[in-house]
Amino acid sequence: MDTVDTQALESKVKDMYERVAHDPHGDFHFEMGRALAERLGYSPYDLDRVPAPSIDSFAGVGHHFELATLQSGEHVLDLGSGSGLDSFVASLKVGSTGRVVGVDMTTAQLEKATELRQRGGFSNIEYVQGYIDQLPFEDESFDCVISNGVFNLVANKEGTFKEAARVLKRGGRLALSDIVTAVQLPNGIVCNATLWAACIGGAMHREAYQQAIQDAGLTIQVVQPNPQYDFISDQASGATKKYQVQSISLVAVKL
């Protein structure tokens, strides 16, 4: 079976999310912005306290802060932090004694998040450029790992779940939202780097996705569907109906 060309994929993903950072009101397969964030469950109270341009470029697929149950003083890692909305929300929840680190591979996203962090005085956040399947952090250094709409974009999903588990402390949580499918995608879609970069081609079958999390040593506690999330282009919504591409949120614990 053919697989996606990982170099072509990385370059498509970087191009796509550079546009998301620079031109959030452009034409995309997926929705972005405040109306989406509110529909997914972000509270207007939180959204009013974070930099508005990070909301404009918000390209997440769910809301998992109730599952993450972040506490004051905790250390949080945001995988694929994008323009920063989730790391800003996490920063509010962990407060000045806590710490949030966002990791992303796309320079434009990191630059935007870093500038917004400086302008907004979010001194408990740090952004690091890197690949989320090779994290530059020590074992057991975070209380919670969060991620929104990112694992589906990564070719090495199993390795990325293992990295998330490695950097979590015992008792720590992985709380994420992501795109999965109920029907195995055919090769033509899996090998289409453009559909992959649009969060569809790389979506894993839901059961295999959950198994990969368990195989990484995490115990899934809650999985919930996000029926409020939908793709908007004709090409994307055709594929999502046919293969039951869907958004879920979940929390898994390192026992």
Ligand SMILES: C[S@@+](CC[C@H](N)C(=O)[O-])C[C@H]1O[C@@H](n2cnc3c(N)ncnc32)[C@H](O)[C@@H]1O
């Ligand atoms: C759909 S966007 C979501 C961004 C952010 N979480 C949000 O909710 O707006 C996916 C992000 O993951 C990043 N990304 C994708 N694959 C990555 C990888 N292997 N390593 C690091 N970042 C990656 C992209 O650069 C992009 O910023």
